[in-house]
Structures are given as C-alpha cells and as structure tokens.
Amino acid sequence: MEILRVENLTKIYGKGETAVTALDNVSFSVKKGEFVAVIGPSGSGKSTLLHIIGGVDTPTSGKVYIDGTDIYKLNESQLAIFRRRQIGLIYQFYNLIPILNVEENMTLPILLDGRTVDKKHLNELIETLGLKGRQKHLPNQLSGGQQQRVSIGRALIYNPAIVLADEPTGNLDSKNSEEIVNLLKLYNQIYNQTLILITHDERIALQADRIISIEDGKIAKDEVIRQ
Ligand code: ADP
Numbered sequence: 100m101e102i103l104r105v106e107n108l109t110k111i112y113g114k115g116e117t118a119v120t121a122l123d124n125v126s127f128s129v130k131k132g133e134f135v136a137v138i139g140p141s142g143s144g145k146s147t148l149l150h151i152i153g154g155v156d157t158p159t160s161g162k163v164y165i166d167g168t169d170i171y172k173l174n175e176s177q178l179a180i181f182r183r184r185q186i187g188l189i190y191q192f193y194n195l196i197p198i199l200n201v202e203e204n205m206t207l208p209i210l211l212d213g214r215t216v217d218k219k220h221l222n223e224l225i226e227t228l229g230l231k232g233r234q235k236h237l238p239n240q241l242s243g244g245q246q247q248r249v250s251i252g253r254a255l256i257y258n259p260a261i262v263l264a265d266e267p268t269g270n271l272d273s274k275n276s277e278e279i280v281n282l283l284k285l286y287n288q289i290y291n292q293t294l295i296l297i298t299h300d301e302r303i304a305l306q307a308d309r310i311i312s313i314e315d316g317k318i319a320k321d322e323v324i325r326q
C-alpha cells in the first residue's frame with residue numbers, strides 16, 4: 100500500500116538572479132512500512148525535500164499525498180492537525196522545549212490537540228525508548244542520546260503515517276547513533292512504521308530497504324536494496 104506520493108515537486112528559493120532551485124521536478128512514492136534512506140551531497144536538496152513532505156515548508160509547485168491526503172490542499176489549521184497526528188519529524192538538534200519535561204515534550208502533539216494522554220500507551224513508549232525514571236527530567240538534564248530518544252517519542256506518540264528524520268544521528272557519537280538507528284528500525288520492523296531518513300553515514304543508509312540519492316535537486320538514483 101502506498102503511504103506517500105510526491106509528484107513533480109519543485110522548490111525555488113528567492114527570485115531573479117539570486118533564485119536557487121533546491122528541488123527540480125522530483126517524483127516518487129513510498130510504500131507503507133518502507134525504510135528509505137535519502138543521501139546526497141550537502142546542498143543537494145535533501146532537507147528541503149523532507150521539510151516539504153513534512154508540511155513545514157511549501158513547494159513552489161507539485162503535490163504531496165500522505166495516506167491519500169493532498170496535504171497542500173489543507174488549510175493552515177487542518178495542516179497543523181494533520182502534521183501533529185500523521186507526520187513525525189525528528190531533527191539533528193532534537194528541537195525539544197527546554198521548559199517542558201520528558202513526558203510533556205513527548206505528549207506535546209496530544210496536548211496541543213486538547214486530548215488527554217493515554218498513560219498506558221505513553222508508558223510503553225517510555226519503556227521501549229529506555230527513558231524510564233527520566234519522565235520528570237528537563238531536556239538539559241539529559242544526554243544527547245536521551246534527548247534524541249525523547250524526540251523519537253514525540254514523533255511516534257500518535258503512531259503517525261510517516262516518520263521523517265533529518266540526520267538524527269548527526270550530533271551523536273557512534274554508540275548513541277547505533278542505539279538511535281536501532282530504535283527507529285525497531286518501530287519500522289515491529290510496527291511497520293514508515294521511515295524516511297536523511298543520512299551522511301553510509302553504514303546507516305545500507306540498513307534501509309531503499310536508498311534515494313539526491314543531486315542538484317533531482318533524484319540521481321533510486322535503489323531497492325532489501326524487499
Ligand atoms: P541538503 O539538505 O541536501 O544539504 P538543502 O535542502 O538544505 O540541502 O538546500 C538545498 C539548496 O537550497 C541549497 O542550495 C541551499 O542553499 C538552498 N536553501 C535551503 N534553504 C533555503 C532557504 N530557506 N532560503 C534560501 N535558500 C535555501
């Protein structure tokens with residue numbers, strides 16, 4: 100089943116002489132449960148692609164369908180709700196809220212929706228992420244690896260349609276990187292969670308089901324390495 104479809108996506112930043120074409124007519128689709136690694140040189144358009152799929156940057160032209168929804172047809176408030184429930188974003192520098200504790204950061208999408216938190220689901224996630232005993236800690240009381248696990252928790256709290264990770268291990272040492280990749284793979288394999296992950300690390304890319312290489316805003320290569 101197709102969970103993501105990107106059609107003729109183009110992104111041009113700026114105007115006139117200083118215009119930069121960050122994405123040039125990119126199309127592809129991703130199946131539910133697929134783990135896709137996105138690789139390519141710095142400045143090739145990887146982050147721009149992920150941000151547009153994630154609904155946090157708008158395309159100049161083209162379409163993004165997530166689980167059948169044309170996300171740029173949604174109005175601003177519909178898109179905000181869709182993002183919270185169906186798109187899990189993970190960044191290199193965690194983007195946690197410094198004044199909220201671990202539990203509050205993880206459940207932020209639910210709190211912003213005005214819903215009450217299902218404690219059982221939350222506690223399972225905390226356990227699996229190895230954050231037991233840290234629920235009341237603030238981000239600055241945690242290691243980088245722990246902070247990244249909190250941001251994975253926030254991304255997964257709603258069982259979103261897709262998880263998008265932009266260099267999630269870029270700020271971590273090799274031991275912590277391996278742990279983070281293993282957690283993302285666990286949710287991908289056990290819960291069939293679709294994962295699109297940007298990485299510079301070839302060892303991480305080779306663990307994916309498929310590798311998309313971006314060069315100059317275009318797909319240079321798209322290889323399935325595991326069925
Ligand atoms: P990557 O993630 O592969 O390093 P990016 O998507 O960040 O690449 O950038 C692609 C191109 O778009 C680069 O030339 C970059 O300078 C440009 N770019 C990215 N974001 C912006 C922005 N907000 N304003 C102007 N140019 C941008």
Ligand code: ADP
Pocket residue numbers: 184209214215216217218220221256257258
């Ligand atoms: P559905 O997509 O089945 O209508 P929801 O969008 O309400 O369900 O929730 C999707 C998943 O997100 C649930 O299966 C549950 O794991 C998690 N979830 C939903 N609401 C909460 C909540 N209030 N607290 C914790 N987890 C929740």
